[in-house]
Amino acid sequence: MAFSRAEAYEVGAYESEGHPQRWWILGFLCLSLVLIVASVSSVNVALPSIQRDLDASGSDLQWIVDSYALLFACMLLPLGAIGDHLGRRKVLIAGLLIFGIATGIAAAAEEAYQIIVMRAIMGTAAALIMPATLSILTEVFTKRELPKAIAVWAAFAGAGGMIGPIGAGLVLKWFWWGGVFALTIPLVLVGLFGAIFVVPSSRNGNGAHPFDPLGALLSIAIIGAFVFGVIEGPNYGWTNMAILGMFIITALAGILFYFWEKKVPHPMLDPNYFRIRRFNLSALAMTVMFFGLFGWLFVLTQYFQFAQGHSPLDAGLRMMPSAVVMLIVAPRSAIIAAAWGTRKIVSRGLLLVSLGIGGLAFITPDTPYWIVVICLVVGALGGSILMPTVTERIVSSLPPEKAGVGSAMNDTTREVGGSIGIAIVGSLLAVGYRRGVDGTVSELTEGLGQAGGFVDSARDSIGRALAVSGELANRGLVGEAGQLRDAAIGAFDSGMTLGLGITAGIVFLTSVIIWLFYPADELEIAPKAVAEGDGRPR
Secondary structure, three states, X not given: OOOOHHHHHHOOOOOOOOOOOHHHHHHHHHHHHHHHHHHHHHHHHHHHHHHHHHOOOHHHHHHHHHHHHHHHHHHHHHHHHHHHHHOHHHHHHHHHHHHHHHHHHXXXXXXXXXXXXXXXXXXXHHHHHHHHHHHHHHHHOOXXXXXXXXXXXXXXXXXXXXXXXXXXXXXXXXXXXXXXXXXXXXXXXXXXXXXXXXXXXXXXXXXXXXXXXXXXXXXXHHHXXXXXXXXXXXXXXXXXXXXXXXXXXXXXXXXXXXXXXXXOOOOOOOHHHHHOHHHHHHHHHHHHHHHHHHHHHHHHHHHHHHHOOOOHHHHHHXXXXXXXXXXXXXXXXXXXXXXXXXXXXXXXXXXXXXXXXXXXXXXXXXXXXXXXXXXXXXXXXXXHHHHHHHHHHHHHOOOHHHHHHHHHXXXXXXXXXXXXXXXXXXXXXXXHHHHHHHHHHHHXXXXXXXXXXXXXXXXXXXXXXXXXXXXXXXXXXXXXXXXHXXXXXXXXXXXXXXXXXXXXHHHHHHHHHHHHHOOOHHHXXXXXXXXXXXXXXX
């Protein structure tokens, strides 16, 4: 039987020799990946500038970060399934176009809410892009080359989070905060060129299977309600009825999703997959890894700028050791995995991440930078050996025709973990900060009387406190300005210790769970037999 290129791709004709342009394809896919991952971390560096120029509140800053993560997380599974159904290159092109347009509008925003809305649209576009990159990659490489290709993909996924602050810092040295968004537009254009002229067509080879719209809607409800509850829980209180309602919706939608997916002939995500230990424990490891990674990124970008007084560029450059380690080590992780085995590499990777974060929990504004570098390198080393192996295990656990869903599941663990990390670490940071600064703010407000009403806003965040300190100095109250500044930095340090310390403990506990329960490599049989006709594991 003769096939066209697109038809041959759908039925896996490249399994034996690989696509002739597969390394160029990998390059364009990695560029698209870095684009959306760096957009998460780069905005963190721009937050202080956005706060100053747009008078954004602490809640505004958190939603500028979290609106992207929320939409990204809850749309990954349904849009990954749509990519399997309609064609992965089509959704990749659509995602890049939407991402580029929303980025351009965000760069010209004049109010914080406008950035929040555009970031939500960018998150939805990212949910079109990211699953397509990994599912296309799994199709164009041979099985022998696939672990190396996934390792390269994972290296850029991890390093993108570290490269973002550096690029943002360079832009902010010469341009306004909107340049951080505008910087991505040329990358979008290059990605579109590759998607249109280099990346081949790809879709579910079993194209007769219908799309599962109810399953898609329920998955959005599950993840969206859960992530929203986690994000807003620290602001409203965990016992607030609205927050409890989000978690109730999560539970009810989860129950409905389970019974619907068990019943429907062609489920979007078969619940039986979660009976595979290497699938569910790999998903747990990835979630916790990004819980720690996003948490430390959220804190460190503020630590370098607010607590140590560095410029956005200097703050970004100080994150570079992590990116360098990931780019060097992750592509070689397949060699380490072959020597150690999956259980050891995942548990030891998480252990190193917990040690790196634990070390960062105890740094102060006066800590020498070389100590911070050691912590960054240790944490990045753990992530570098963990991510490629876990990614391959998640994707290979599902049947080939579910490549988009498998890729989306891998990406969902990242985004859900990252959202939880930002929410929990941000909440703990805020608790520690407010507890530490409250006394000084009350004292200054009382001492200044009616003229000191504006000082109360220093309780919101360290950025607001430093702005208030500057205002006090402008009014000639130099002593009070220094008192507030010192109190705010000390309180931030206390909050950072609390947030990162608890994060390190959670990551360490997960490493123990992986060590105890992850199946040994010799028990990890390749993707299970699939019952004929319905794609369900036996």
